[in-house]
Every structure is written in C-alpha cells, then in structure tokens.
Amino acid sequence: MTRKEYEKSQHEANKRIKRLRRLTGSAIADYRMIEDGDHVMVGVSGGKDSYTLLEILLRLREAAPVDFRITAVNLDQGQPGFQRDVIPEYLQNRGVDYEVVKQDNYSVVQRVIPDGKPGCSLCSRLRRGALYSTAARVGADKIALGHHRDDIIETLFLNLFFGGTLKTMPPKLRSDDGRHVLIRPLSYVKEADIAAFAREMKFPIISCGFCVKYENKQRRIIKQMVRDWEKTHPGRVENIFRAMSNVAPSHLLDGDLFDFSSI
Numbered sequence: 001m002t003r004k005e006y007e008k009s010q011h012e013a014n015k016r017i018k019r020l021r022r023l024t025g026s027a028i029a030d031y032r033m034i035e036d037g038d039h040v041m042v043g044v045s046g047g048k049d050s051y052t053l054l055e056i057l058l059r060l061r062e063a064a065p066v067d068f069r070i071t072a073v074n075l076d077q078g079q080p081g082f083q084r085d086v087i088p089e090y091l092q093n094r095g096v097d098y099e100v101v102k103q104d105n106y107s108v109v110q111r112v113i114p115d116g117k118p119g120c121s122l123c124s125r126l127r128r129g130a131l132y133s134t135a136a137r138v139g140a141d142k143i144a145l146g147h148h149r150d151d152i153i154e155t156l157f158l159n160l161f162f163g164g165t166l167k168t169m170p171p172k173l174r175s176d177d178g179r180h181v182l183i184r185p186l187s188y189v190k191e192a193d194i195a196a197f198a199r200e201m202k203f204p205i206i207s208c209g210f211c212v213k214y215e216n217k218q219r220r221i222i223k224q225m226v227r228d229w230e231k232t233h234p235g236r237v238e239n240i241f242r243a244m245s246n247v248a249p250s251h252l253l254d255g256d257l258f259d260f261s262s263i
C-alpha cells in the first residue's frame with residue numbers, strides 16, 4: 001500500500017467511526033432507547049454486528065450526557081465446535097462487565113427441526129427467552145441487540161413476500177409479557193459499514209454453527225436482491241428505509257389503522 005492509499009484508508013476509517021457514532025446516537029435519541037440510570041444488557045454472539053454494537057455503545061457512553069451501565073452477555077447454545085473461550089477473553093481484555101450463560105438450544109433445535117430446514121425462528125425464540133431471563137437476573141432494564149438497517153429491510157420483505165403482513169423488526173420493542181424492552185441501536189447503520197468497522201477493529205469473529213446448518217435461504221435470497229438494487233438502482237434502498245418512518249395509514253387498506261367508514 002502506498003502512503004497515499006494508506007492515508008486515504010485512514011481517512012475513510014475515521015469517517016466511518018464518526019458515521020457509526022452519529023447514526024447510533026440518532027437512533028438512540030429518536031426512539032428514546034437509553035435513559036439516565038439504565039442498565040443495558042448487550043447480547044454478544046461473536047459476530048461482527050454485536051461486537052460493533054458493544055464497541056459503539058462503550059464509546060458513546062464515554063461522551064454521553066446520560067449515565068448508563070453496560071453488561072455484555074453471551075449465550076453459549078451448546079453448538080459443536082463453538083469456540084467458547086474467545087468471547088469471554090475479548091470482553092475481559094476490553095474491560096467490560098460480562099456474563100456467559102449456558103443453555104443447550106442446539107439439542108432442542110436438532111430434535112425439532114429436520115436438517116436443511118430453517119431453524120432460525122425457533123433458535124431466536126429460545127435465545128430470546130434465555131436473554132430475557134438473564135436480563136431479569138442481572139437487573140437490566142434494556143436488552144440491546146445488534147440488528148442493523150439491512151436486517152430491518154430484509155425482514156420487511158420477508159414479511160411482505162411470505163407473511164402477507166407489512167411489518168419488520170422495530171428499533172424498540174416491549175416483550176409480550178411487558179417485562180423487558182428490546183432495543184436495536186444500530187437500526188440506522190448499514191451492514192457494509194459494520195463489516196468494514198469489524199475488519200478494522202480486528203474483532204475475534206467466531207461463526208455460529210447454527211446459522212450455517214439451519215440457515216433461512218429466503219433471507220439470503222432477499223439479502224442478495226437488496227444488494228443488487230444498491231448497485232443497479234442507487235437510492236432505492238434508502239427510499240425503502242425512509243418509507244418505513246413515513247407511513248400513510250389513510251393510503252393503505254387496513255381499517256384498524258384508519259377509519260375509512262368515517263369518510
């Protein structure tokens with residue numbers, strides 16, 4: 001790499017960090033995700049998204065006007081080959097309070113889901129349950145997950161194409177039993193920025209044996225569709241994302257959202 005190329009890449013990296021902080025800060029503010037005195041439990045899976053989430057939250061906390069506590073939690077789901085020492089070692093070195101929780105979801109998914117079928121929804125339900133009970137035990141009032149802008153767009157299309165419903169992953173959600181609040185501080189951040197940041201930070205990424213074996217192929221197809229659009233139709237994906245916060249119930253067909261009979 002020439003000196004000029006090096007300087008350019010440093011400049012890009014600095015801009016990216018600023019963008020990640022700015023977009024995460026905006027999402028937190030727009031949806032009032034974190035308030036003074038909150039205890040935020042960050043789910044860390046060993047993937048690029050949750051390492052990035054944790055790092056950005058730690059940096060924002062240093063400069064934030066509000067005081068909040070962070071506890072990182074890794075759920076060890078018992079999948080074979082899972083490199084269970086990698087995450088605790090990283091968290092220890094980064095100086096973060098953390099817990100590792102063991103729950104053998106792998107055996108449950110293996111028993112219930114035939115090989116080759118997507119196990120993601122069962123897997124995430126089991127994981128969600130374990131994260132909720134851990135949050136209750138450690139006294140966390142918010143649970144932060146590493147989903148990002150692209151996850152939100154893909155989920156919109158998955159629901160549209162296969163669920164016949166117009167919905168996605170919200171940036172903030174109260175659990176069905178009302179006891180927990182999930183937050184997605186990376187909601188405005190593009191996956192490509194996260195991937196580049198994770199490379200620059202050299203996070204010790206470990207793969208989730210689950211997702212490889214029980215992958216949702218439709219999500220992969222939709223991800224590719226969205227990526228193709230980014231190349232062939234610049235601005236289209238941005239518009240789709242903007243549309244989700246610019247909804248006109250009177251120009252849709254759901255009588256529960258708009259009282260058409262009153263017209």
Ligand SMILES: Nc1ncnc2c1ncn2[C@@H]1O[C@H](COP(=O)(O)OP(=O)(O)OP(=O)(O)O)[C@@H](O)[C@H]1O
Pocket residue numbers: 042043044045046047048049050051073074075076077127144145146147151
């Ligand atoms: N084993 C786990 N322990 C703790 N939190 C988890 C675990 N698996 C997933 N999560 C949380 O749920 C989020 C979404 O999980 P998902 O499996 O969809 O992973 P992903 O989109 O590939 O993200 P990542 O890159 O962080 O793995 C993660 O970003 C993380 O915050």
